[in-house]
Amino acid sequence: MASARGEFSSRFGFVMAAAGSAVGLGNIWGFPTQAASNGGAAFLVVYLIVAFTLAYPALMAELIIGRHAHANAVTALRQLSNTAPQRLIGGTTGLIGLVVASLILSFYAIVAGWMMAFCIASLATLAGADSLALWLTDFSLERNILGMVAFMGLTVAIIARGVQDGIERWSSRLMPVLLLTLLLLVVYVLTLDGAMDGLRVYLLPDFGRALAPDLILKALGAAFFSLSLGVGTMLIYGSYLDDRQNLPLVGGLVTGVDIGIAVLAGFLVLPAMYVALHNGVEIFTAGGELISEDTLIFTVLPSLFASMGIAGVVVSLFFFFLMSIAALTSSISMLEVPVAYTVENHGVRRKQAALAIGACIGLASTLILLNFETLFGLVVAVTTRYSQPLIGFVFCIYVGWIWHRDQLLQELRKGNPEVARGLFWKIWPWWVRVVCPLIILAIFAQSLL
């Protein structure tokens, strides 16, 4: 059915879009570096357990609410409410989610702009334009703003085209390219000297480190960010799903792809770090810890690429291209949250909404760039560490306590008439009602301490 509010045309299109949202900088950059410094394969095991026991059920909550309401989070949570206070809390939560999604995009676009700049810098080097390449890889306000604006421009252009022509078409094109690029890079890096040392660090489990309580909570936060939960993104994607889809299955596919890509990225990033070490690049801090996060991506890997001559330029081009694509399929899902609300609840045309909201978020990014030292870390912490788990908590409460069980079953039956007999229905309803909210509260309490 080609409804007025847009719909994914196929299961493949939906899975590519939702997995595209989930697979982002968090997978290719965040997960491997965290695994490296927190017990390697043991962290991987903890992450897998957490992803399937907490993130997957929370993802299902968002998808089911969205598919049931066929509306954005504000409208959907209001619809599920039985009383006026519930309606108020639901609507407010939806609105906060929308602001949080926009704020996440405001810092994400900055980092994605750097990725694009590094990608184009490799092209410039290949073309012999060395001074341009130098400018693009140097941390300057002008470069940062230009990269951010270019990236936001791409995001707005896709979202302005709507669900099928924009989100679905571009996710379905870009996700296979991402997977292919990642596979090529993994195969290439594994052939280089030193790669096996990295593989060892990644695959040898150190359970002593991975079972530390704060680490389990870290893995929870990472899984939440990685599956784009707690801002209404998955809810709005679920709202574009047609009623014939089997929700537990598509949710499982999205979770599987997200985790699969994170694990695969570990086979690239960890070996690459040890190849860099082999080539004389420092990868440990003074304290003996493995270098991670921004230093890794923007210092260690570029020095590795530089030590590899012309092949390094090509690998660098592929690597930052991969990062840019991963970021783009995630950023469009963030922008869709406020745009869908503005279009549906305020009758604004999609193109105008995308442009105006994109411009506002671009302004917020500029503000962050102008006060980088104080604002960047703050916005990251407030949105990802505090807001995402808390809003996710409210989604679970709405599904577990406010929505009637029979209606929930009816919604699930639409795409899977036998669902009541399966394992999913035996476990998930009480899990999302009791276990998920308790664990999310634990994460929240921990991050407050």
Ligand code: PFF
């Ligand atoms: N899941 C994305 C990543 O792993 O990079 C980040 C993200 C996307 C967070 C969309 C929130 C969101 F709404």
